[in-house]
Amino acid sequence: MLHEPGNQHIETDKAAAKKAKLGVKMFIIYTLVYAGFVFIGLTKPEWMGLRALGEQNLAIVYGFGLIILAIIMGFIYNYFCTRMEDKLNKH
Amino acid sequence: MIYQTSNLAIIIFLFIVGLVLGLSFYFARKTKSAASYYAAGGKIHWFVNGIAFAGDYLSAASFLGICGMIAYSGYDGFLYSIGYLAGWVVALFLVAEPLRKLGKFTFTDALDSKFNSKSIKLAASISTLIVSIFYLIPQMVGAGDLVVPLLGLPHWTGVVIVGTIVIFIVAQPV
Numbered sequence: 001m002l003h004e005p006g007n008q009h010i011e012t013d014k015a016a017a018k019k020a021k022l023g024v025k026m027f028i029i030y031t032l033v034y035a036g037f038v039f040i041g042l043t044k045p046e047w048m049g050l051r052a053l054g055e056q057n058l059a060i061v062y063g064f065g066l067i068i069l070a071i072i073m074g075f076i077y078n079y080f081c082t083r084m085e086d087k088l089n090k091h
Numbered sequence: 092m093i094y095q096t097s098n099l100a101i102i103i104f105l106f107i108v109g110l111v112l113g114l115s116f117y118f119a120r121k122t123k124s125a126a127s128y129y130a131a132g133g134k135i136h137w138f139v140n141g142i143a144f145a146g147d148y149l150s151a152a153s154f155l156g157i158c159g160m161i162a163y164s165g166y167d168g169f170l171y172s173i174g175y176l177a178g179w180v181v182a183l184f185l186v187a188e189p190l191r192k193l194g195k196f197t198f199t200d201a202l203d204s205k206f207n208s209k210s211i212k213l214a215a216s217i218s219t220l221i222v223s224i225f226y227l228i229p230q231m232v233g234a235g236d237l238v239v240p241l242l243g244l245p246h247w248t249g250v251v252i253v254g255t256i257v258i259f260i261v262a263q264p265v
Contacts, residue, residue, distance in 0.1 A: 013192065016188065016191075016192045019188050020188045020189055020192070023183070023184035023185055023187075023188055024184065024185065026184050027180065027181065027184035027185050030177075030180050030184070034177055037173075041170075048166075059166055060166075063166075063169060063170065063173055066173050066176065066177075067172070067173060067176050070176040070177070070179060070180050071176075073180070073184075074179075074180075074183055077183065077184065081188075
């Protein structure tokens, strides 16, 4: 194997620009939700101890919510990207 | 705490190490280009690729570091695991698609293809090495910590054994 810069032949993907744009939008959505978590932690840390769902406090619900949201958004991103590729690269 | 050497643990450890080395030798022979080295020529099934990604994330830092931090610091330790997922979101939404579009596998290659500047390439290479060193140190410490109770060997032995195995797997001639 040569130690040259990695390069691969990519077939023209007409959906690439739209996928990148969708990625940026979804990133902004996640960042806003994440920023809310950080903001509460910085300014009103006592809120984190409040009960939010059943016996669980806001810190646990929001924290696990962020983890689950990332996974769900990954699935959504994959779904829309696949649909765009199928639609725009048909011919 | 004093740990005793367990023959069974050593056999299992050697079996797993042998299996990993065997697999890496087998697939290294099939590796002919940078594309096959980094992404197996794009021929890996999505499910297998997903397991490989999970393997990347389940490092010593996540297995030992996060568990230990939650044990010692409670909720404050748990916050770090959210940071992992935030990093994954950045990689998925912002980095993956542009990198794929460029046909590159590393950040340095992508920057080089865009700017064609030796200084940028040098800066990216140095920062990659610095980040890798600070990532490797806790991984190696974690490996040493695992070897002490599992095999009953001194900490430094674990660091040397695991470090040697990893170097051997990654740098073996093709």
